[in-house]
Amino acid sequence: MSLIKVTIDNIEVEVEAGTTILNAARQIGGSVVPPAMCYYSKLEGSGGYCRTCLVKVAQGSAKDPRPMPKLVPSCRTTVQDGMVVQNITSPEVMENRRAITEFLLINHPLDCPVCDQAGECHLQDLSYAHGLDETQTVEERRTFEPIDIGDKIKLNMNRCILCYRCVKVADQITDHRVHGVLGRGDHSEISTHILKAIDNDFSGNMIDVCPVGALTDKTFRFKSRVWFTKPFDAHRECPTCSGKTAIWMKGEEILRVTGRKDKYGEVEEFICNDCRFNHKEIKDWIVEGPRTIERHSVISQNHYQK
């Protein structure tokens, strides 16, 4: 396949045709990668909703050098040969990213001190990087009661940013989806028709793909702050999935089991519920060694070095 040239923040990179701007930026890496709250490379059709990855296309392509009139979602826009993209070098992009961060936060409860996701939360990272120091809102936030959306999964809708990742997980890696988005606008919610209806071998992956603390693991809930637990790569013979997981330990105890996440918070492989929820004994696992967390977040601190 022929490679095409694209320039992002003055850095030139050659990528395959059909690559999105976001993935081209990820090939460069570092600070030019736009944040992505809803895009998930392993889920088809994801992205385009949160608008945090909007970038400016200063030159459409070598053939047609006109700039694009509006900011474009980098996760959904494919690169053209000779395209020039501005991300952190464009004040307009940064200003909009600040505004989008604010939009995502105006109805968010900011209950990080009691949220299990704190420390590995993408919204937390986003607001550290792009948020305002003070809120501009005096309005009441919209609220929902937390519900058990499945036997082992807690849904706290107040924290949800409607990224649709969990909906796509259910569509694409389980045999049928029983939850979805009900209602519309800022009062829309992720829910099921029947309480605790999500019961599927792979439903736990909803927790891994959730960028915020909306979907949390009930077997880990309130056990520990994530940064006090130590991650290890581990695997087991599993008839359902690859069995390759990350186990999070405190002392001798396994507090939770998750997929192995890369620096963008995406799992390398989806794992089954049996591995995730039912194997919390060290004898269940073959431990490979400490896991380095590449993500720049609280979670990556305080761990063993490889």
Next chain:
Amino acid sequence: MAKQILLNNIEVPGLAGFEVYRRLGGYSAVEKALKNFTPDQVTEEVKKSGLKGRGGAGFPAGMKWGFIDKKNETRYFVCNYDESEPGTFKDRFLGQMNPHLLIEGMILGSYALGARSSYIYIRGELFYVLKILEKAIDEAYLNGFLGENIKGSGYSLDLYVHPGAGAYICGEETALLESLEGKRGNPRIKPPFPAIVGLYGCPTVVNNVETIAALPWIMNNGGEAYAAIGIGNSKGTKLISACGHINKPGVYEIELGLPVEEFIYSDEYCGGIRNGNKLKAVVAGGSSVPILPAHLILKTAKGEPRLMSYESLAEGGFETGTMLGSGGFIVMDDTTCIVKNLLTFSRFYHHESCGQCSPCREGTGWIEKILTRIENGQGTMKDIDLLVNIARHVEGNTICPLGDAAAWPVASAIRHFREEFEEHVKLQRCPLSK
């Protein structure tokens, strides 16, 4: 009497029935097209006519048809009857009074695009119009204008009416297609555009009711005759649904290029402002287009008379101009509180936002909350600038144009009527409420 194309026979009793419509020359355009024209020649006529999409965006209809991917055998033609913009009620009237005109237009469009199944997606609240349309479609089938081998031409077409469930967002063409497929009415991320990937993944053209209703006349009289009507690039006639503080609210057909002043004050149209009051502001093209104060709607910033046309209304950009939009002409006299009016619009957009992308989902709700505070006398000066900022960050950053539609009224109301917002803050109440 001005040129009448769409409302020509509207007052003839029984026009909604096949007999009367046929007697008045109805379906002759279909006969002519199927007998003497290839599909491409029909498209060519529409291109020549310069007909623009009447749903609001004003995109040239012939050009839109030209984008359709002809490599794919299955293609669809869809009528967007999800008219729900506050202030716009032209399609409701047209389809209710003259359903066969729409059906005839649907056949022409479907023939030009090579569609075998076509759909009219109608707003859920217009269920009585759906009944009228279904009856008319049955009549068209009975008389051989729909179904297998129409009038021996070898062309077959099935036409269906599908009601929505009452969501404004389903008037956005990709959300409409999602809804038509039986899914949640969320707009799709574009590209790909419907002309390439539309209904059920096939190339699709979605047109507004009024656009489609203009096709029979164009077919009968030729594209050039249509292009001779109107002014500049604004060809033909346009239905305007006039409402608000005027003496004669209603649906009017105007030749594009009519001076706005004549439209508001002449007895043929709106008949002036009620009770002899002073004109304060006009929203010229449905609630989402920028509001203009009296002096800017009657004359452009350059002092030329403002005309009812795509170009003239847009003269001056958004600083001093607006848009023709869907033709929802809302007139306000000097008893109107602009803040309250804006609050009503913003409440609508908040209610109708689909919630898919964050700027619109969160921004529309926030705007409504701030406006509620200002109108109730609890606003601050900072809130006014905050509103401008929110509108600026919603606009252009969303998946579909609903974000823009929600942001433009806010930005324009504050641009032209800032003192009124400030007065609300200073007085801690609405200056116009008793």
